[in-house]
Amino acid sequence: MLVAVVLGFIFALLVPFFSRFTKRAISLVYPLIPLFLFLYFLGFLEKIKSEGQILFHYNWVPSLGIDLSFRLDGLSLLFALMITGIGTLVFAYTANYLKGHQYLDRFYGYLSMFMASMLGVVLSDNLMSMFIFWELTSISSYFLIGFNNDDPASRKSALTALSITGFGGLVMLSGIILLQVVGGSYSFTELLNSSEIIKNSNSYGWIIALMFVGAFTKSAQFPFHFWLPGAMKAPTPVSTYLHSATMVKAGIYLLARFTPLLGDTIWWNSTLVTVGAITMVYAAIHSVFRVDLKGILAYSTISALGILVFLIGIGTEKSLLAAGIFILAHALYKAALFLITGIIDHETGSRDVSKLAGLQKVMMPVAIAGFLAALSSAGLPFLLGFISKEVMYEATLQLGNWALILTALAVLTKILLLVAGFWAGIKPFTGNLPSEFNKAHMPSPLLWVPPLLLGFLSLGFGMFPFFIQESLIQPVFSSISGSDTTIELKLWHGFNLVLLLSVLTLVSGGLLYFFLKPSKALIEKTFKFEVISPQNIIENGSNLFGSFARFWTRFFQNGYLRNYVITILAFLTLLMAYRLFGEVNIYIDWEQISTVSYYEAIVVLMMIISIIFAISTNSRTTAIVALGVVGFANCLFFIFYSAPDLAMTQFSIDTLTVLLFMLVLVKLPKNKSFSSKGMKFRDAFLSLTFGVLIAILTLEVFEEPSSSEVSKYFADNAYLLAKGRNVVNVILVDYRGFDTMIETVVLVIAAAGVFSLMKLDLNPSKKDL
Structure with missing residues (x-):
């Protein structure tokens, strides 16, 4: 298992060496990597079906409780199959989509690193190792989103995605550490046994809040959603892989994985239902205001992620089953739609859905794939999307007093997503072909076979759900819910309210599709609300923080060494003053202090006179010599107290320091300005205060019991x-x-x-x- 997880990292490191010999071979060999991993994980289907889970353990940092432990159950197996299966199609698709690209080998390296990182996230049983893989997904996605690094918009999108997801990851790390403190382990399997202890602890609210931030930022939940549409600046294979089946679902995986551990409480369920409902409706509305195909798919993806959070938040067996089915259904049809968008852009040079039409005449297999994906998105019978929609409506109708409101929100979302899916998968292929697209032609099979295969999988699983019922969906449901309930997937549930809602969704969505035409006028109506948009608010906050950081830096890091010293001394003075006078009762036994001898008084007087010379003179040479006298006088104290070796050391250091300063002064320009009286008063006050506090602190130390064990050890040895x-x-x-x-x-x-x-x-x- 460890080799399977790190295989992507290994090949990413080998890319530079392979590319030296031949870049063409890379595009032929690299798709075999995810294919091999897909077949490897496919071999676990029967074992997971019978055993429920398989654990793999490898020691890493046992002293800190951090191990490379992997947990393969229904949920992690589903994600592993999506990561490697869709990854295989994306790797093959890339071979033609970026054919001849200067940095094709680099792109495959980034993809491999991302695939390995995602596998690490979904398979890790140790939460700390999961966090490491979690952050690696953010880093590798940063390279993928900003792959077109000569485009300023791509660079900005990559930085925005990294900032949002990286921030969420660091917040989640705090939750993981707090969870370990309460539960006593980083192992998810061991933490399951402490579920009630964690829920009843005073830290439970903080734990779930920190976890929510990590999940919501990664899965683009409101108000952190805006990074995902911006990430569409990346090449289409990136959009397909990261934003339909893998990265954005990492947060969904986290919530689903932690549901048996942290779920089934009012704070967990209410928060997820609220955030999920807002996200799914908000993004669905935005999706029908877009004209760019990638923009439509981006907001429909955010809405779908909101649906998943919404279903996990409901927390019933039906809702968790619906979430498990929808994870697979959405990955299949959304990946297909992204790949189709890439083909359209590749062949026509346009993604404007208001201009695209009639492409089925030149690329019929692509049109078939688009129809299947769009119809599955709409929830048409005999497609997998229909089954997930039916189970979702069943789940919302079982919620008592909240059933009407939540079901209405779900129906509204599905109606709007039907329109968005039809715009992306059907409209570009129907009608008459515009003359400007006459040169469009049938693409390479490497481009149209992957989306067509995904479309047929949606059809096959929808018509024959028993293929995945026991082998895949049942283990997924058991992993999320922790229940042993046997599920049943079927196409016909009889004439009931759920069927009526399905018909209402299809009819209403179909009518809206025919009467609502995509146009730039629609999106322009949203511009007036940009001021209060989460993106604008967060970006303004970021700019304000940047302005404060610049002011702070200019104020403290202003290039003057004296200001640095003053700042440090002032801070230490305030800190010591608070420590001595705010919390500690100072007691000094003056009787234990020996009387001052006349020669000690003479040395102190010498030091005072030298200090006065140093601070009052306008000559650098005089100041350095005066400070040297202070150092030499200090050597006399070492002699008085029987430390001649320290005295000689101090004498050598002071002599060398004076000489070095004198040598440097020869090369320095003449001092043209001196400190004002105000600055001298400030420095004198700060110096005296600091010195008095140090003296008090020193005298207080004498009152503390001392131990001579260390001194005796060094003296003896x-x-x-x-x-x-x-x-x-x-x-x-x-x-x-x-x-x-x-x-x-x-x-x-x-x-x-x-x-x-x-x-x-x-x-x-x-x-x-």
Whole structure:
């Protein structure tokens, strides 16, 4: 299993080496990778049907509870089959769609990395490893969405998608960590046994809120939905793969996976129903205001994702069954519609649905695929979309007092999605072929076979649902619901209210399709609401934050070293003042402090006089010499208290520092301005305050009980272990040798920087005069 998950990463790394020999072979070999994985996962159908789940465990970081554990059950198997199955078709489709592209090999590398990341997300049993794969999907999708990197719009769309999904992933990480703290494990299988403990904990609300942000951002739920239409700037294979069957459904997978663990509470169900309902209606309305085929499909995808969140939120067995069926149905017909859109754009150079018509005359197999996909989207009988729609209506009608409202919202959404599906899958092929598209012709089989195959799968599974009932949908339902209830998929449920609603959906949607014509005038009516759109609000907030960040940076990172030092000292002063006077009762036993001798007083007086000289003089040389005297006076204190080795070390450092400063001063320009009286007063006040607080802190330390175990250890072992009698030197050179080495490296780097500044000629023009 581990090899299956990382295989995509391996081949992504090998792409640069393969492309050196032949780029043509890459397009022939690479589709075999997802095909091999599809057949591999297909072999688990019977085993999952009989056993329910299979666990794989590989140690990774056991000390932190992080393992490469994989859980294969009905839900993860369904997603694995979609990722690899649709991936196979997309890889093959890409071979012709991007034929001759300069960076075709790079594109396949990105696709492979994304496929592996998605497999890691849906198969991981360890939540921390799942998060790592989750973030890898965001990173790899960033490369795919921004593949046309010479287009500013593509770069912006990629950055927007990465920002939204990356932000959601980091928030979700907090939820995962909190879940581990409460549940005691990162393993989803182990956490299932702690479900009631987690739900009854005080952290439950925070856990689900953090998880919701991660799921909603990835699956483009309102108000985070706007990144997905922007991501349509990517090539069609990307739109097909990421935005119909894989990436955008990662959030749906997360919610479905956590339903048995965190679901069945009012906060979980109410939030998902509310967000899902708003998203599905809002996006469905937007889909019929678009004229660009990708725009229509983008908003209809958001609406479909809203339906899935809505169904998971309802939380009944019928709704969870409807969600399981709709995940598959939507992946089949939406992937087909995206591929068809790519063919139309490839052959006509246009995606404007108000201009496209009559293409069935030149590409009949593509038209058949479009009809099947659109009819499945509409929920026509004998197609898989019909079964999912019927079960969804059954689920909403069982909700008691809320049945009328929620069923009405579901019907309205399906009517609008019928129109959007017909515009994308039927309208471009019916009517008379415009003269501007006379040059359109039948594309390569690599382009039209994949959508046609997806269309026939929608038809086959819809006509004969028993093919997937026990082998696929039953395990999916059991994984999501945690129930052992046996399901039954059938086309005919008798004459009932559900059938009436289905007929109402088809008739109303059909009439709306015939009377509502796509036009740019429709989309222009939405422009007046752009000011209050989530995208505009979030982008304005982002710009405001950017302005604040620029102000903050200019204010603190202004290029003046003295300001940096003042900021640091001021912060430390406030921190220590709060710590000493806000929370701690200061007590100093003055009786334990020895009396000050006359020679100590003389040294202190020398230091005070030197400091006064340093801060009052206008000469840099005088200031440096005065500070050197302070350092030398400090050496005398080490001698007074029987530390001659420290005194010699300090003496050497101060001497070297003074010399270095003097050498640097020779190359510096003459000081033309000095600090004002106000600045001197500020610096003096800050320095005195900081010094007094340090003195108080030092005196307070004397009152704390001390332990000499560490000192005794070094004194006893300095000579035995390091062969040195100077304990301080032994500590610096042996016991903390790496620390000393790194400090030395830092000093060397600083010296190199100073030397380069000394050599810098700020006014080279003077040499020419």
